[in-house]
Amino acid sequence: MKTDGAPATAGVGGGVFARFGEVRHLGLVAALVLLAVVGLVTVPDNFATTSNLVSILSLAATIGVITVGMTFVIIGGGIDLSVGAVMALASVWATTLATQSYGPFVMGLCAVLVGTGAGLVNGLLIAYGRMVPFIATLAMLVAARGLAQRMSDRKTQLIQQGNEAVVALSTTRVLGVPLLVYIFALVVAVGWIVLNRTTFGRRTYAVGGNPEAARLAGIDVRRHTMLLYALSGFCCGIAAILIMARTTTGSSTHGDLYELDAIAAVIIGGTLLTGGRGTIIGSILGLLIFTLITNLFILNGLNTSDQLIAKGLIIVIAVLLQRRNLKERAP
Amino acid sequence: MKTDGAPATAGVGGGVFARFGEVRHLGLVAALVLLAVVGLVTVPDNFATTSNLVSILSLAATIGVITVGMTFVIIGGGIDLSVGAVMALASVWATTLATQSYGPFVMGLCAVLVGTGAGLVNGLLIAYGRMVPFIATLAMLVAARGLAQRMSDRKTQLIQQGNEAVVALSTTRVLGVPLLVYIFALVVAVGWIVLNRTTFGRRTYAVGGNPEAARLAGIDVRRHTMLLYALSGFCCGIAAILIMARTTTGSSTHGDLYELDAIAAVIIGGTLLTGGRGTIIGSILGLLIFTLITNLFILNGLNTSDQLIAKGLIIVIAVLLQRRNLKERAP
Amino acid sequence: TSNQPAAQPSAQSAAPAPAPAAGGNDQPGTKVVIGFSAPAADHGWIAAIAKNAEAAAKQYSDVEFKAVEPTNDINAQISAVESLIAAKVNALVILPNDGQQLNQIALQATAAGIPVVNLDRVFPDKLAYRTWIGGDNYGMGVAAGHYVGKKLKDKGVTNPVIVEIQGIATLPLTQDRTKGFADALKTYGFSVTAKQDAQFTVETGNKVAANLLQAHKKIDAMWNHDDDQGVGVLAAIKEAGRNEFFMVGGAGSANAMREIQSGDSVLEATVTYSPTMASSAIKLARLIAQGKGMSDLVENQVPQSITLASETITKENVQKYLPLGFES
Amino acid sequence: MLIMRGIVKQFPGVRALDGVDLDVRAGEVHCLLGQNGAGKSTLIKVLAGVHRPDAGTIELNGTTIAPSNPVDAIRLGVATMYQELDLVDGLSVAENIMLGHEPTRLGFTRRKALRSTATEILTRLGHGEIRPSKEVGRLSPAAKQVISMARALSHDARVIVMDEPSAALAHDEVANLFRIIRELTAQGVAVVYISHRLEEIREIGDRVTVLKDGRTVAVGLPAGDTPTSQVVSLMTGRNVEYVFPPRSGAAPGADVLRVENLSAPGVFADVSFSVRAGEIVGLAGLVGSGRSEILEAVYGARPATGRVLLDGRPVSRSTARAVRQGMGLAPEERKAQALLLDQTVTANITLGSLDRYARFGWLDRAREDAEARRLVQTLDIRPADPQRPIKTLSGGNQQKAVLARWLLNDRKLLLLDEPTRGVDVGARAELYAVIRKLADDGIGVLLVSSEVPEVLGLADRVLVVREGRVIHSASAQELDEHTVLDMIMEGSAA
Numbered sequence A, B: 001m002k003t004d005g006a007p008a009t010a011g012v013g014g015g016v017f018a019r020f021g022e023v024r025h026l027g028l029v030a031a032l033v034l035l036a037v038v039g040l041v042t043v044p045d046n047f048a049t050t051s052n053l054v055s056i057l058s059l060a061a062t063i064g065v066i067t068v069g070m071t072f073v074i075i076g077g078g079i080d081l082s083v084g085a086v087m088a089l090a091s092v093w094a095t096t097l098a099t100q101s102y103g104p105f106v107m108g109l110c111a112v113l114v115g116t117g118a119g120l121v122n123g124l125l126i127a128y129g130r131m132v133p134f135i136a137t138l139a140m141l142v143a144a145r146g147l148a149q150r151m152s153d154r155k156t157q158l159i160q161q162g163n164e165a166v167v168a169l170s171t172t173r174v175l176g177v178p179l180l181v182y183i184f185a186l187v188v189a190v191g192w193i194v195l196n197r198t199t200f201g202r203r204t205y206a207v208g209g210n211p212e213a214a215r216l217a218g219i220d221v222r223r224h225t226m227l228l229y230a231l232s233g234f235c236c237g238i239a240a241i242l243i244m245a246r247t248t249t250g251s252s253t254h255g256d257l258y259e260l261d262a263i264a265a266v267i268i269g270g271t272l273l274t275g276g277r278g279t280i281i282g283s284i285l286g287l288l289i290f291t292l293i294t295n296l297f298i299l300n301g302l303n304t305s306d307q308l309i310a311k312g313l314i315i316v317i318a319v320l321l322q323r324r325n326l327k328e329r330a331p
Numbered sequence C: 001t002s003n004q005p006a007a008q009p010s011a012q013s014a015a016p017a018p019a020p021a022a023g024g025n026d027q028p029g030t031k032v033v034i035g036f037s038a039p040a041a042d043h044g045w046i047a048a049i050a051k052n053a054e055a056a057a058k059q060y061s062d063v064e065f066k067a068v069e070p071t072n073d074i075n076a077q078i079s080a081v082e083s084l085i086a087a088k089v090n091a092l093v094i095l096p097n098d099g100q101q102l103n104q105i106a107l108q109a110t111a112a113g114i115p116v117v118n119l120d121r122v123f124p125d126k127l128a129y130r131t132w133i134g135g136d137n138y139g140m141g142v143a144a145g146h147y148v149g150k151k152l153k154d155k156g157v158t159n160p161v162i163v164e165i166q167g168i169a170t171l172p173l174t175q176d177r178t179k180g181f182a183d184a185l186k187t188y189g190f191s192v193t194a195k196q197d198a199q200f201t202v203e204t205g206n207k208v209a210a211n212l213l214q215a216h217k218k219i220d221a222m223w224n225h226d227d228d229q230g231v232g233v234l235a236a237i238k239e240a241g242r243n244e245f246f247m248v249g250g251a252g253s254a255n256a257m258r259e260i261q262s263g264d265s266v267l268e269a270t271v272t273y274s275p276t277m278a279s280s281a282i283k284l285a286r287l288i289a290q291g292k293g294m295s296d297l298v299e300n301q302v303p304q305s306i307t308l309a310s311e312t313i314t315k316e317n318v319q320k321y322l323p324l325g326f327e328s
Numbered sequence D: 001m002l003i004m005r006g007i008v009k010q011f012p013g014v015r016a017l018d019g020v021d022l023d024v025r026a027g028e029v030h031c032l033l034g035q036n037g038a039g040k041s042t043l044i045k046v047l048a049g050v051h052r053p054d055a056g057t058i059e060l061n062g063t064t065i066a067p068s069n070p071v072d073a074i075r076l077g078v079a080t081m082y083q084e085l086d087l088v089d090g091l092s093v094a095e096n097i098m099l100g101h102e103p104t105r106l107g108f109t110r111r112k113a114l115r116s117t118a119t120e121i122l123t124r125l126g127h128g129e130i131r132p133s134k135e136v137g138r139l140s141p142a143a144k145q146v147i148s149m150a151r152a153l154s155h156d157a158r159v160i161v162m163d164e165p166s167a168a169l170a171h172d173e174v175a176n177l178f179r180i181i182r183e184l185t186a187q188g189v190a191v192v193y194i195s196h197r198l199e200e201i202r203e204i205g206d207r208v209t210v211l212k213d214g215r216t217v218a219v220g221l222p223a224g225d226t227p228t229s230q231v232v233s234l235m236t237g238r239n240v241e242y243v244f245p246p247r248s249g250a251a252p253g254a255d256v257l258r259v260e261n262l263s264a265p266g267v268f269a270d271v272s273f274s275v276r277a278g279e280i281v282g283l284a285g286l287v288g289s290g291r292s293e294i295l296e297a298v299y300g301a302r303p304a305t306g307r308v309l310l311d312g313r314p315v316s317r318s319t320a321r322a323v324r325q326g327m328g329l330a331p332e333e334r335k336a337q338a339l340l341l342d343q344t345v346t347a348n349i350t351l352g353s354l355d356r357y358a359r360f361g362w363l364d365r366a367r368e369d370a371e372a373r374r375l376v377q378t379l380d381i382r383p384a385d386p387q388r389p390i391k392t393l394s395g396g397n398q399q400k401a402v403l404a405r406w407l408l409n410d411r412k413l414l415l416l417d418e419p420t421r422g423v424d425v426g427a428r429a430e431l432y433a434v435i436r437k438l439a440d441d442g443i444g445v446l447l448v449s450s451e452v453p454e455v456l457g458l459a460d461r462v463l464v465v466r467e468g469r470v471i472h473s474a475s476a477q478e479l480d481e482h483t484v485l486d487m488i489m490e491g492s493a494a
């Protein structure tokens, strides 16, 4: 019986995911190209400069790192609304005078630990407390913002003298590119590898796609879920370091509404909110679209109202551009 | 074979859903009672007064109406992030000088039409444009806010003399209760009836719970989905009337972050984000919990930071309280 | 909607025509490009800031005005200023979302040889800007405090219930206002009974006020930081049918002034915080870029800092201010 | 009455139907036979308006029809019970039965009419005991099948299509189903019946159409007197009978699994048995008797009291540790419990043994691919492309992939819950051989099947389960089908 016209030797090359890994991003790339063309036409002098491209990447770096963690969580069938608040809390904690007295290294460590810790609490509540992710992380959002406000007494905390090494991530450039862009790239690369080349990544797809099947196949779904949120928190910690470097401060107001931006980037990137599908590359492309839109607005000096209207329309167009793709993939 | 242990004569009394309609809300009611006890203990003089209870209901009314629409959308397997922005747009449109010149009735009509229209656009994008609800309504959120800002030139639009009838919804009291609370109650009642007693309502469960089954059973899933978003938009229109009555204004800043509050209320109320299950009563109970929390904090003079921290904790506790319930229901 | 307070011409007419400068400073000089960056104009006061700045720039044939995307995200505002530095403007006018967080980028601008005029929210590092111009938030609180304190003292109230509705709590300006208010009240032996923060919007003002009115059955005085959220506060007061207290606003919006003028409102006074400072900031930036001084002063250069005064508007003087009030 | 001619349906990469003819008469039971993936479900979905054919015509009572959606088909008098249960868990039994054509007045559901209609249909199906107000999500799979059937009956259809209705049903249930089918045909309704159980077809069928590789290979054979061997050879192109591999005769080894006093309140109680290395132990019983639950409890996937020992060591209550200790479970509901529908065949097969291809968590994808490819060939999973998303495979081939998952590891004990549900005759024989070979290699196998001949033919020892209790245990050779059926239904064991 031959139900398939293809020869038995089909399906060569590439990995398990390679086969449906490429076409799906065409729509996103098309949207990016379109935006770039708009940039070249409307602000020819300022758009295609190195400094502007670097600026775009620097702007994208903070949410970008968060988006990587968010991609894992969403592929794993969850959602993390607390990312912005956790980043804020980590930045505040890392810039308290007490922490700062130990120097820049401890500050970074503190940010990462606080982020991971908050993520772990999310994970525990969701995996072992059986709370709905939306609610658990919403509670964390609210509580982390409150804690950050309390800890900072609602003030912006400057990075003190002696700890300029943190700020140097933003000001030091290698080959004309600030260090924090390299960190962003590193996080994306590591995220991609973990998702595509390790058992952890493969299990993430299983846990998100069909948790019952994953459980019966011997995966410790709860533990894995918990780790996913911890990973997201870890990314928030890294993002906190980047935002500290960029703003030279820790503040309870950092990262406001980042959760919506990150989730939007992930979804525009083709990851399903129901879990089990998605790619890091897609998320980053989605994020770059958003950043590019902002950049174009900045360069063109549009007023806020028009920006918002245009942004809404662009999102719709970008998604409709990749609709055919989506349609094919979604059953 | 006995697939069901119950005697053949079972199934008497009550509605189809009456049987599993009560127990599931126990956790929520317990949380409410707990909060009420806290109120009675900490602020005995101010909490249990009629005026405070009426005030709580008035505050809950606006989001309450939105929550009813959101419950439909979420049971139907979707999500609507645009509710707050659509409400703002409707309030702005209804308070432009041009609209106001036609009197209060036309203002109300305008709000409802704008809301429904925006909802319809959401519905079209999602049902026929096959856009992911999260993204489509996020785009609407952004665009509607922009449009509202543009239309109002970012100013707060006061209700003019001659149109006080709108404000009267808030200031006129019948039996000591402002009219807008009656409107809220009416919307909840109608929502309940539609969800539980009409084919539209029952099919909403099918569309959300198993769209493929619904399609095979001959339900026009797309049309139904579209209508659900239009319904949510309609509720936003009503909510716009209520917010105009309460604040005597239309403004592009109205309803900021309502989407999160409404979604949280719906989910705390036991509706699954995956669709197919949920109740209006649960959503309203969830909303009342949130409103009560804010009220208690302000009565006790807590500052916002502490409020946020406590709010996070209370959400967690409320959910863990009803966890056992949830566990039973979710397969 | 007004964000922060200000007495400023009717918003319908966009920005006020800045008064001509004396001493020939308005004569066209070297051509200069002035970059402008401010938070997103989602509230009236900031919207007025943006409009005023643009209108002031339009007055001069020798000024090219380059405004970048207003935003509430620090990260994006940094990016916006970066793009202005890259475009090599002659002077920058920056109203930062948060002075401390944009300090670094302002320093970079200064280092790149671009003079920065810091508008309103101040950079902590004086190296970061050439001139600061802004309102007096502490003074605003003091003005409100004096009005409330004096009035209660005159009435002979002891242990008054004084309620304060703040704006966005995480902004330093809110904290300054609150401190000024408390300090002024202290001189009368009074203190604030309860305070809650709103978000500068009508709706949040309404919500906070509704709950506060439940918390305090009898109030003697109320200070609301911002006249725009004040619209919501007044609606809540009306809804609750309360009138045993008086209220002071903050901003100087036209609405608030009309309420004050009517005489039958609980709102008796408001203290100003004017968005006209944006027009001044543009003028200063132009002068600095052209190397001129302020012609009314003896100095050859523009001063390092200029603080506007906060005025108290009551029924007595409202007539005079009403034309300047902005529609929030 | 119903004539389908030259139906062609192309899916991306697969020509599921390649010119199929079907000819159904009023009042007959027309059986559709064919191997997994032959195109049976696709054909009836074309008829039901779910898929639109790329070519071909459908004629009903002399008029050409082209149902473009399920509503059309229902209106034209074609009602369908789909292979995958298509019920809405959140709705009640009555609402599910009448979904899409609820009795209404002005948009309001007429709840009394809804209930009474549902009760009436359920009673007619012999299941008056299912309360119409019960939430469907809480029913057992068998009861859900009844609801599916009730839904098909709720339409006044002239043609009723049943896609493997008996797959989730036990013996007495099937008899009940046949009674209803006979009632229907007596009223002149045509029934299109799909099943892999040839004996059922012989019992209820009038005529048989056989599909192979999306083509009709035989039309209208008399169901009663066509020799089984002929049908099988038509389906497979080979001459295979329904055969079980011989038992090796070697004495089984030591106990792999010991279960002592395992109980779960309300589901099963006081279950004790053991499985030895190289032994296949079958659990026979009615649907709903608690066999799946026993399996899940042994596997640590469901809370229970009592002791479970694997190789003498206690098994902890966690599937992850159960797998690490050497167990594997192929669950009964493949779509809900076993498959990652969006993933490839390879990813599905290797899911249970990822650590074997990984060093420090790093996957060796070449090795993974190679192993998956080998198994696809061994089990003859079609199409033989391990990179294809598994949801594009037919039900039976998906089932093979689920089994393949546990053939990769060195398992000590395999728990197989309805391993051949929806698997065609040819593939069954292959699966039986695979299972027997596993046992011969020293693995213990615990098997649940609702087909008594399968349990008897494949297992070495049989435990009879009735209402959550093991009521009899004997060597398979000592039992015959009749005795077992008696026991599971009457409980008249000695």
Ligand SMILES: Nc1ncnc2c1ncn2[C@@H]1O[C@H](COP(=O)(O)OP(=O)(O)OP(=O)(O)O)[C@@H](O)[C@H]1O
Pocket: A003, A004, D011, D012, D014, D015, D016, D034, D035, D036, D037, D038, D039, D040, D041, D042, D043, D083, D383, D392, D393, D394, D395, D396, D397, D422, D424
């Ligand atoms: N939606 C789809 N997309 C792509 N291919 C499909 C789809 N549905 C079915 N197929 C393919 O069409 C062929 C026929 O499948 P079908 O489900 O009709 O088989 P079947 O005869 O019902 O088999 P079984 O007895 O296993 O249920 C198979 O090769 C299957 O992989």
Ligand SMILES: Nc1ncnc2c1ncn2[C@@H]1O[C@H](COP(=O)(O)OP(=O)(O)OP(=O)(O)O)[C@@H](O)[C@H]1O
Pocket: B003, D140, D141, D142, D266, D267, D285, D286, D287, D288, D289, D290, D291, D292, D293, D332, D448, D450
């Ligand atoms: N979560 C549950 N709570 C209470 N009872 C349950 C639950 N799940 C199953 N049951 C009951 O346990 C018994 C066994 O269920 P099930 O139908 O799965 O048995 P089975 O013997 O495995 O049948 P099958 O042939 O379908 O595998 C039934 O009476 C069922 O109603």
Ligand SMILES: [Mg+2]
Pocket: D040, D041, D042, D083, D163, D394, D395
């Ligand atoms: Mg099939």
Ligand SMILES: [Mg+2]
Pocket: D288, D291, D292, D293, D332
């Ligand atoms: Mg079972």
